[in-house]
Amino acid sequence: xxxxxxxxxxxxxxxxxxxxxxxxxxxxxxxxxxxxxxxxxxxxxxxxxxxxxxxxxxxxxxxxxxxxxxxxxxxxxxxxxxxxxxxxxxxxxxxxxxxxxxxxxxxxxxxxxxxx
Amino acid sequence: xxxxxxxxxxxxxxxxxxxxxxxxxxxxxxxxxxxxxxxxxxxxxxxxxxxxxxxxxxxxxxxxxxxxxxxxxxxxxxxxxxxxxxxxxxxxxxxxxxxxxxxxxxxxxxxxxxxxxxxxxxxxxxxxxxxxxxxxxxxxxxxxxxxxxxxx
Numbered sequence: 001x002x003x004x005x006x007x008x009x010x011x012x013x014x015x016x017x018x019x020x021x022x023x024x025x026x027x028x029x030x031x032x033x034x035x036x037x038x039x040x041x042x043x044x045x046x047x048x049x050x051x052x053x054x055x056x057x058x059x060x061x062x063x064x065x066x067x068x069x070x071x072x073x074x075x076x077x078x079x080x081x082x083x084x085x086x087x088x089x090x091x092x093x094x095x096x097x098x099x100x101x102x103x104x105x106x107x108x109x110x111x112x113x114x115x116x
Numbered sequence: 117x118x119x120x121x122x123x124x125x126x127x128x129x130x131x132x133x134x135x136x137x138x139x140x141x142x143x144x145x146x147x148x149x150x151x152x153x154x155x156x157x158x159x160x161x162x163x164x165x166x167x168x169x170x171x172x173x174x175x176x177x178x179x180x181x182x183x184x185x186x187x188x189x190x191x192x193x194x195x196x197x198x199x200x201x202x203x204x205x206x207x208x209x210x211x212x213x214x215x216x217x218x219x220x221x222x223x224x225x226x227x228x229x230x231x232x233x234x235x236x237x238x239x240x241x242x243x244x245x246x247x248x249x250x251x252x253x254x255x256x257x258x259x260x261x262x263x264x265x266x267x268x
Binding site for chain 1: 225230
């Protein structure tokens with residue numbers, strides 16, 4: 001059972017929006033690193049991870065996100081997540097990912113972040 | 117199911133990478149008639165998937181011919197899920213409590229969230245081993261849709 005994952009980047013003003021879809025586990029690493037690396041190269045002010053099309057995140061996916069924060073310390077405090085289900089918002093809270101990634105609960109908050 | 121009845125069901129899966137999602141899906145189907153809250157159901161699915169992933173990876177070391185066996189026992193107040201693999205000869209490793217600050221500072225590996233999530237999702241977690249099998253028993257207190265006295 002091989003998981004599917006895709007990550008694409010677009011830019012809205014000075015914000016890089018990384019659209020994620022599928023399942024975030026260890027198989028997502030290459031796509032996620034490529035997408036975030038591409039976003040960082042453009043030197044935006046902010047990064048928004050769009051989780052609306054993500055159905056599943058496991059412990060290896062959490063490790064992957066932590067690994068990205070370790071690899072790219074310059075994004076800490078400038079990165080937000082939008083579209084997480086309540087369950088994954090809870091997981092971001094208990095793992096304390098929320099201390100490093102702003103969790104936005106609705107589109108209005110996401111727009112505010114993009115246009116800040 | 118009446119108040120004094122218990123329901124026990126068992127299924128097994130080959131030890132193939134990714135089958136933990138199949139385990140969670142089957143559990144969801146089994147529990148659908150109980151009308152659990154979405155919140156509790158998602159916690160159960162995450163705990164089952166993480167435990168099954170450990171069983172496939174560390175217990176059975178991806179040997180497809182070694183099944184992971186999952187037994188559910190539903191009582192009026194609790195749900196017990198027992199996930200067994202063939203790693204009984206090994207002790208359950210003591211996992212280091214993950215600390216995101218230490219991970220970002222390079223003091224801990226970014227990995228090591230599986231057992232942490234299992235313990236946080238379930239109400240109780242117990243490990244048993246014999247010479248052959250290693251079993252993790254997950255306990256969840258059941259709350260039905262509309263119950264309001266449940267909080268994490």
